[in-house]
Amino acid sequence: MADVHQTRSQIWKVGLIILCLSVTVSVTLSYPLVTFRSNSTEVRCLPPPDLSTCPLHTANETVTPVKGSMHLMVSAYQDHRKGGATRIVAMVNRDRPMSLYCVLCCSGHAPQVVPAAVVTHSVHYGYPYVAADILCREGLGCNATHVTLSTSLYSQDALNRPFLSIQNRERREEDFPFYLTVCMSSMFGDYNNVQQFVQTMEFYKLLGVRRVVLYLTSCGPDLEKVLKHYAEEGTLEVIGWPINHFLKPSTGWEAQELEGDIHLNGQLTIMNECIYRNMYRSRYVLLADVDQLLVPVSHSSLLPLMEDLQGQHPDAAVFLMETHLFPATAGTATPDHSAQRRAPGVDLLDYIYREPVLEDAFRSYKMVVNPRLVLQTAMFEVTQNYGDTVRVPSDVCKIMQVKKAQRESWTNEQLVLDRSLWEFGDDLVPTVDKVLQKLGIQTSPWEWETLVG
Template identity: 45%
Template sequence: MMQRKLALLVGITTFTLLLVLRWEHVIRLVSLMRADSEFTLQPRQRAPMETITPIPGSRHLMVSAFKDHRRGGVIRVISIICRQELQPLYCVLCTDDDANANADYNAITDPKARSRCTTSKAEADMHSDNFGFPFHTSDVFCTSGSLKQATHVSITTDQTAIHNLTFLLIQNQDVKVKSFRYNFTTCISNLFGEYNNALQFAQTMEVYKLIGVQRVVIYNTSCGPDVEKVLRYYSREGMLEVVPWPIDKFLTPSAGWNYDLHHGDIHYYGQLTTLNECIYRYMYQSKYLLLNDIDEIIMPYKHGSLEKLMDTLQQQHPNAGVFRIENHIFPKTQFEDTGRFRLPQWRRVPGVNILEHIYREPDRKSVFNPTKLLIDPRRVEQTSVHTTLKQFGSVVAVPFDVCRIIHVRVPLQGHLAKDQLLVDKKLWEFEKHLIPSVDLALNQSGLL
């Protein structure tokens, strides 16, 4: 009899406890149904090396978050949205009074602390350039009238299920327009396919230094072992930031730009997303950004440095924040005849020796010559590969004889003989300083 009574008592107690917990859950859900409702939350911390985060309940991804002071302090979350699965999105904005606003990818700093949070509806703005791929680079905008000092944000499809979200640090909390850590930063959109062109990469980095680039940012999906060594050297030196970009863990990336030819979920390993992310990442760190590929050098021809070039261009075009630079191909299949730069110490280093390729393909008047960009990041809202999509101020096409891109790659006009190409020895002007600096970099990288 006593055992029956004890069992009955345990059963009643358990049932009552379940009712209480269920009722508390219902009350919480009701409270969260109101937009901008405030509550406390203990968010999950995103690890420092995580740069892509799934949005729960969707195939969408969020990358990083920034306060955009040009739009009244709205929170802009750089994201990747599947256009075939559009659905309402919600922002969860949190304030941690002890958060270090300068930390990279911090979440709430004290896991024992419960932070003030609010939910609100989000607005997704998919970029107009997508090259036909189903996943678009997008901006997800968050606003909240009741929480102006947000330090962290997460995006969700369910405003009632917010207790296991991963939060991003909201960067660019402060405006800096007069002094910058760097004058010129180059954003390299992607490394993928076990890229191992170590010699050209080291040569390009040293040319950057000589023309005035102080920082290079690379989004790395995969690279070969020799390039990995060079990346480590320049990272230790302080010139290079390598941002992990494991896009292939979330989507099937395309290795080309044309969806009909190359297929996949997203254009060129997410190139459009990384270019836009770099703009906001360095908006208040660098006076200017160069947006180009790893085998391209934006080279001033009428000025001795990028600084002198931009001083002239900004004086001529004070309202411009975007400068489009023509791309010109130097075929890696055509070599300089004397072999003066076929140096013995570089023979075992994998990659292209750009000093050997001085022949440039002529312009084709009937074919569009794509451009890359030199920008003031504070005047750009959205960018594509060859032109900006949204900007403040005018866009300037820089004349060919003032500045152009040296692009050493496979030829586009492969039918042309060497005597039909144009001789361009601009890189030879850097010979005296370039060769010893490349030797040092390769030696320190363990490749010589």
């Protein structure tokens, strides 16, 4: 029996050597923004004592540091559009480029170490850390299930690092669990805007949305109760976003104005991660901020809106919806009642004056995308995609955002009266009130009849 065991062991080793020698991997991928990669095309196989031991450890946080580097991994997805390459969503330091290697757990085979191609995104607003895609090509015979990164082809502890589970291994082109998913970027600080968040969630539910994804760093105590409610209901998926454990995230825009390692709490990474997370779960994905609301004007819900838009533009992959600012300093619709009938936060129904769109002014957009046709997105536009991009007229739908006015001198006479959200008020008000009462958040009865007269 010992001879038989020895013979089998020798056969296994010979087969492993043949497999490794037969592997040819090219890392010259068809991406225009590859900024650094290993010059090596060598593939190393790592036979563990037992094939079932890979991975030894899986990452238990959304953000995982790459040992020996200043880079961070977030998640991993199989990209069927690029020959099945594994795409690691990451944040890398632009000032410290270095070669990286993908360590792949191969189902039924020995793990492999292959060179990685690092694709940094073009938009970074001057901060040292930037959103990136790290691309791994499997060697022959490897059906990868998990992946991690190493700074050396010959690392002695490659298998002892935290591995990411490779998601999206099965491709789907129809019968998605959700029609449209809202990706809400990140929430951080002591954000406690309960009134607006509940209105936003209930409004999207009225429009037919059944899944909202939120990346959470921190929030206020009242809002924490609200998030728990919607998560238990099944409408909200909360993704922990502990970026502050590893970087000093900026809470704003330009690096020249604010200190920090990465733009706006890593929002660009979040937007791209959410696209890949929902690639085969949702027909469409809306990319918007927590304080932004997609308001249909010509339709009563999102399904007929998107069906009409897609029917008019069958080759479109990206639909740009223009953002309209409703100044927080403008007069509200119900000054006599606003302080008595709201939970903590902004009551969107109060704001009916928006800034006019000036001909030479910068226009901001948020996007509804077909995630299977998007490779990479920035804040206001998709930067790499298949298919066409369509700008949707504001009389069809718009993005509503209440914030400080860009120009302090606006008067109500100069602003545009816009009651688009009021069209949904009769249904929205009682559902919001019901949630606030259920959660025990104090608010007086709604005075909607006073608003609409």
